[in-house]
Amino acid sequence: MAEWLPTLITQTPEQGFELAIKMSRMAVKATQPDAAVRDRLRGVYAEDADALIAVSQVAAQWFATIAAANDYWRSAS
Amino acid sequence: MAEWLPTLITQTPEQGFELAIKMSRMAVKATQPDAAVRDRLRGVYAEDADALIAVSQVAAQWFATIAAANDYWRSAS
Amino acid sequence: MAEWLPTLITQTPEQGFELAIKMSRMAVKATQPDAAVRDRLRGVYAEDADALIAVSQVAAQWFATIAAANDYWRSAS
Amino acid sequence: MAEWLPTLITQTPEQGFELAIKMSRMAVKATQPDAAVRDRLRGVYAEDADALIAVSQVAAQWFATIAAANDYWRSAS
Amino acid sequence: MAEWLPTLITQTPEQGFELAIKMSRMAVKATQPDAAVRDRLRGVYAEDADALIAVSQVAAQWFATIAAANDYWRSAS
């Protein structure tokens, strides 16, 4: 697999948010490498309220680290 | 989609709280883009105690990052 | 709604704890604005061990941010 | 109720650990003030593996804040 | 009980990891002091995938605090 995480630095908070979503999914991929299975499971949890809340929790945790890495994009404000 | 997160900086803690709620929901939206499905699911979990507690947990996690970004709004106190 | 969160600064750790409980509840309120529903649900989860443990987890997360904002009330010790 | 949390500062890590357990329980108490109910529920979750793991998670979160407040008791080492 | 947590300082990250596991278990012990019950429950959750994932989450939370206390063992690298 080509390098997918060369840096935690992003230009904007929104790109940091997108990276958080990506990291959430890469961690799932590390456990379930089969894309077809992941797609099937996403169809299930995208209709499940508890799972969607948990997804947001996970994204928030990844984002916390990315935001700290970027010093909260303060200099870009 | 237009840029929705230009900055983590808000003028007051309360605006930071509102941004935390918004980020919680945008992370859900990234997984379930269909607004009709999200509305239906919200009707379900708004009546479920465990889900509401989890929602608060998620908001707290997003808020932690926003508060750090704003240096806890200390200078505004 | 009148401004309810003008600052994260409190005079004592105990007031910070109370603010953490309040913020936990305001995040629930943002999702379930109907006070009668919230009261009914509280009656349920106040009798449920797992839910009470989760409530404490949520309060801990909010408190972490409030404590950092107050520099852990060190100067008041 | 008399003041129960005058400070987050403790003399040793172990006292900080005990304070974390106490704060976990005070957060439960804020939601379920009836001691008899709490005692009954504790009898239930003390026999439940998932609940005990969750209890440890909650204590860890409270402890993180207390440890930071005490600068990790480094000067006492 | 003799003092079991005199310091958060360890010589290596691996010893910090071991301390995190120990603190996870001491928090369980604070709620369920009966070793026979804890042993029985461990036999159950050691065969349960969700419980094992939760155990890792708890250890990660304790480890975060221990790692910060040790300044991430940077000077030992």
Add this chain to the structure above:
Amino acid sequence: MAEWLPTLITQTPEQGFELAIKMSRMAVKATQPDAAVRDRLRGVYAEDADALIAVSQVAAQWFATIAAANDYWRSAS
């Protein structure tokens, strides 16, 4: 067991991510040392959406600590 965690320092964020996955698994191993049981359980949770989301949450928590240890790999950017 030979030393498996000599340092939290990695050369790139991606290696830090891989270390986070490894630490997640070592924490599971501390509770369930039998590799055959772990393999069997992984077969179960790799097909379970909720478990996979939880796995990502755990990895995020371990990664947060590793990223802080590496000062977010800023000097490598």
